[in-house]
Amino acid sequence: MKVISDLNQPTLVDRSLAAVWHPCTQMKHHESLPLIAIAKGKGAWLYDEQGNALLDCISSWWTNLFGHSNERINQAITAQLDQIEHVMLAGFTHAPVVQLSEKLSALTNGNLGHVFYASDGASAVEIALKMSHHFWQLHNKPKKKKFVCLENGYHGETLGALAVTDVAIFREAYGSLLQDVHTVMSPDARNAENGESAEDVARRAAGELEKLFIREHEQIAAMIVEPLVQCAGQMAMYSPVYLRLVRELCTRYEIHLIADEIAVGCGRSGKFFACEHAEIWPDFLTLSKGISGGYLPLSLCMTTDKIYRTFYSDQTKQGFLHSHSYTGNPLACAAALACLDIFETENILEKNITRSQDLKHAFAWAGTDSRIEHLRQQGMILAFDVKQSALRNASAFPREMFSKSLDEGILIRPIGNTIYVMPPYILTMQETEKMGQAVQRALNQVLHD
Ligand SMILES: Cc1ncc(COP(=O)(O)O)c(C=O)c1O
Structure with a gap:
């Protein structure tokens, strides 16, 4: 009996969609786009209710500098x-x-x-x-x-x-x-x-x-x-x-x-x-x-x-x-x-010089991809544009890219045809590389699907 009643319980996501009006969101898009209930954060990683990890590549709307749940x-x-x-x-x-x-x-x-x-x-x-x-x-x-x-x-x-x-x-x-x-x-x-x-x-x-x-x-x-x-x-x-x-x-x-x-x-x-x-x-x-x-x-x-x-x-x-x-x-x-x-x-500004180099290397692939233009970087922000000619459905692109990136274990939120990353100042070189590869895989899927 108990199991059945638990199954009938609305999830946190269901309850959120019913009671919370989310910002910068056409709520109806959540009929197809996942809303993710985050239970925990540590460092550059967010964990959903099932324990799945997501690398926060945009510092939670550009706010988080030193990771989630930073001890200091x-x-x-x-x-x-x-x-x-x-x-x-x-x-x-x-x-x-x-x-x-x-x-x-x-x-x-x-x-x-x-x-x-x-x-x-x-x-x-x-x-x-x-x-x-x-x-x-x-x-x-x-x-x-x-x-x-x-x-x-x-x-x-x-x-x-x-x-x-x-x-x-x-x-x-x-x-x-x-x-x-x-x-x-x-x-x-x-x-x-x-x-x-x-x-x-x-x-x-x-x-x-x-x-x-x-x-x-x-x-x-x-x-x-x-x-x-x-x-x-x-x-x-x-x-x-x-x-x-x-x-x-x-x-x-x-x-x-x-x-x-x-x-x-x-x-x-x-x-x-x-x-x-x-x-x-x-x-x-x-x-x-x-x-x-x-x-x-x-x-x-x-x-x-x-x-x-x-x-x-x-x-x-x-x-x-x-x-x-x-x-x-x-x-x-x-x-x-x-x-x-x-x-x-912690000499953050000095260390960020190396981190921004890591970022550049991790996205070097974007500089040679013919579907991409205007690869650009300023410090700890890296962005590029997907050419209009490469997009099948320009208005759906940011949502599709967001969704495929989640499957790759990263959080990004493209703006129009621009893909960018703006990570916290704590990523290791390996995490930065992982981010670059995950963005590339997600993009390949969106443009080929
Ligand atoms: C340059 C700039 N100014 C102002 C704002 C508004 O800040 P808030 O969203 O906290 O009102 C933003 C938010 O993204 C921003 O990027």
């Missing part, structure tokens, strides 16, 4: 739990948020010495946009309220962040709710024409941007970019020359530069901040995802002394009156401090 981060959170789990940050402070802010500021050599906290990435972007807007009002330039963003850029899905996002699928249904922005040419190196180099494309894109600034700078508050890699925009990569030119233009035309490092920060690009490749600092820099090692929701917006001072006044309404309940949560800050400690004590 676990310990830091547990120790903090015994002290204070949460306290509001208005009128109160605590050691983890102070230490984290000081450490982050030091990583920018004090250039971005003021840190404002939130929980998710999109909120950090909202903060940067609002601070810029408010700054210009406080400087008696109320006309400066337009934002400039890049074609194919992504900054999150709340209404302000979505307005500066140029990924059609996320915007389409909400277009009428979004403020009007200027969207300018992406410096994506794949836009090269007639033998142009990536640097030539960067210069051409900066030239286009300057034309807009000349015409409209009096109405423009800020320009927002994802430094070096437009991640959700199919891992479009571009030359650091663009960042250098944009910094110059923003300074010349009195426009704030917002560097959204939510995906590319925390060592992902090869340096701690992607802006360091161009030797520039923005006026606002947003971080989230990896900053807490993929453990807890934490985001932040760093800014300069000049901007901070503008809001410093006897007048309450001149302050930056923005808040989230979990701003600067102590547990999340403790996780972030543990991550920064790992970076420092």
Whole structure:
């Protein structure tokens, strides 16, 4: 009797499909696409309820830097739990948020010495946009309220962040709710024409941007970019020359530069901040995802002394009156401090030079596969595009590839015809090789089926 009643019990997946509305998902696709119930994670591996192992090649949506259930981060959170789990940050402070802010500021050599906290990435972007807007009002330039963003850029899905996002699928249904922005040419190196180099494309894109600034700078508050890699925009990569030119233009035309490092920060690009490749600092820099090692929701917006001072006044309404309940949560800050400690004590950025070489070797096959184009890499992100001519069913390709990869024991989530990996900074050379071979086998199956 008992066995029969157990058999009739809905599984966790059934219950999830009934009760949980999953993000970034057409729920009906789960009629054919597996939903996987994860029971456990250790290192770069996820384990489902049946104990099957999956190599997490995309760091659980680009968040996990040092593996699942990392002992040092676990310990830091547990120790903090015994002290204070949460306290509001208005009128109160605590050691983890102070230490984290000081450490982050030091990583920018004090250039971005003021840190404002939130929980998710999109909120950090909202903060940067609002601070810029408010700054210009406080400087008696109320006309400066337009934002400039890049074609194919992504900054999150709340209404302000979505307005500066140029990924059609996320915007389409909400277009009428979004403020009007200027969207300018992406410096994506794949836009090269007639033998142009990536640097030539960067210069051409900066030239286009300057034309807009000349015409409209009096109405423009800020320009927002994802430094070096437009991640959700199919891992479009571009030359650091663009960042250098944009910094110059923003300074010349009195426009704030917002560097959204939510995906590319925390060592992902090869340096701690992607802006360091161009030797520039923005006026606002947003971080989230990896900053807490993929453990807890934490985001932040760093800014300069000049901007901070503008809001410093006897007048309450001149302050930056923005808040989230979990701003600067102590547990999340403790996780972030543990991550920064790992970076420092384990020489992660240096070791990642070797890891990114391993990544390159593991995917060398993609460079000679005639079905593939634009093999590209920036630090710990590697991507390539499957040629349209090789695809049988372009719209089904990401799901088919996801599914076949699961059969090969790896987790990847292609974006359109782009396949990418963005693994945690802990893979062994063998695991990296396994990942490269598994992607190749999965791709061969999808393209031959
Ligand atoms: C560059 C960038 N900005 C902002 C966001 C939004 O972050 P969240 O999903 O935490 O709101 C993302 C998320 O992928 C991102 O890649």
